[in-house]
Amino acid sequence: MxxxxxxxxxxxxxxxxxxxxxxxxxxxxxxxxxxxxxxxxxxxxxxxxxxxxxxxxxxxxxxxxxxxxxxxxxxxxxxxxxxxxxxxxxxxxxxxxxxxxxxxxxxxxxxxxxxxxxxxxxxxxxxxxxxxxxxxxxxxxxxxxxxxxxxxxxxxxxxHHPGYGWETNMGYGSKSHISALRNLGATPHHRRSFKPVHNILWQGNSTSD
The missing domain is CATH 3.30.420.10 (Ribonuclease H-like superfamily/Ribonuclease H)
Known part of the structure; x- marks a missing residue:
């Protein structure tokens, strides 16, 4: 084509x-x-x-x-x-x-x-x-x-936010990015309305309650 x-x-x-x-x-x-x-x-x-x-x-x-x-x-x-x-x-x-x-x-x-x-x-x-x-x-x-x-x-x-791999995944939900999100938490640049981010934050809040 x-x-x-x-x-x-x-x-x-x-x-x-x-x-x-x-x-x-x-x-x-x-x-x-x-x-x-x-x-x-x-x-x-x-x-x-x-x-x-x-x-x-x-x-x-x-x-x-x-x-x-x-x-x-x-x-x-x-x-x-x-x-x-x-x-x-x-x-x-x-x-x-x-x-x-x-x-x-x-x-x-x-x-x-x-x-x-x-x-x-x-x-x-x-x-x-x-x-x-x-x-x-x-x-x-x-x-x-x-x-x-x-x-x-x-x-x-x-x-400014090392560990999430944005220099290679450009913010997309790669396995390493999801793993870092779980371990390091969300930055101000994470989209909280997106399900993977929302779910990880919700799980984190549930565990700390």
Missing amino acids: SGPDDSFETEHWGAGRLVAGLDEVGRGPLAGPVVAAAVILDPARIPAGLNDSKKLSEKARDRLSAAIRDCAEVAIGVAEVAEIDEINILQASLLAMHRALSALPRAPHHALVDGRFVPPQLACPATPLIKGDGRSVSIAAASIVAKTWRDALMRDLAQ
């Missing part, structure tokens, strides 16, 4: 309209924020090799992220752990995407959004694309930027 192309963008580009790709990363982890990126590509300078960030090596993602930042308009949006716990992960993901789009230097005329939902009250019309990071170059670019930004953040947080 081939990678993403510009078939969703060409009609807009042909009419001189700015198109932003929107994607988020970090819906599944037990710790850390959910991070979204918005990217407006220059149709004349699209980096070669864009793809769903999950299908790329870390080295390729880092190289492409730098290339995207060099030739495109890029913005990041974050929804913090407290917001995830308060409004749920889906709503927090949409909020992060809304923030990313709003932070772009120029307002796009249209947005291509990864997934089946469009963030409410976007400043422009938007098209949701299921598995969009493998179908649209703009969304693929956003997925790469969001992934590299969040991975760097989790590596930084790992320095």
Whole structure:
């Protein structure tokens, strides 16, 4: 199966309209924020090799992220752990995407959004694309930027909270992360509304009662 192309963008580009790709990363982890990126590509300078960030090596993602930042308009949006716990992960993901789009230097005329939902009250019309990071170059670019930004953040947080393995598991619920959560307890960066974290905290409270 081939990678993403510009078939969703060409009609807009042909009419001189700015198109932003929107994607988020970090819906599944037990710790850390959910991070979204918005990217407006220059149709004349699209980096070669864009793809769903999950299908790329870390080295390729880092190289492409730098290339995207060099030739495109890029913005990041974050929804913090407290917001995830308060409004749920889906709503927090949409909020992060809304923030990313709003932070772009120029307002796009249209947005291509990864997934089946469009963030409410976007400043422009938007098209949701299921598995969009493998179908649209703009969304693929956003997925790469969001992934590299969040991975760097989790590596930084790992320095302040050693023992959970965030520098390699990026906050996802690996066996070693779950084990550390049981032994070390939860940090302020753990999502208490997520079942594994909630259950471990509840068990800890029950034992200490």
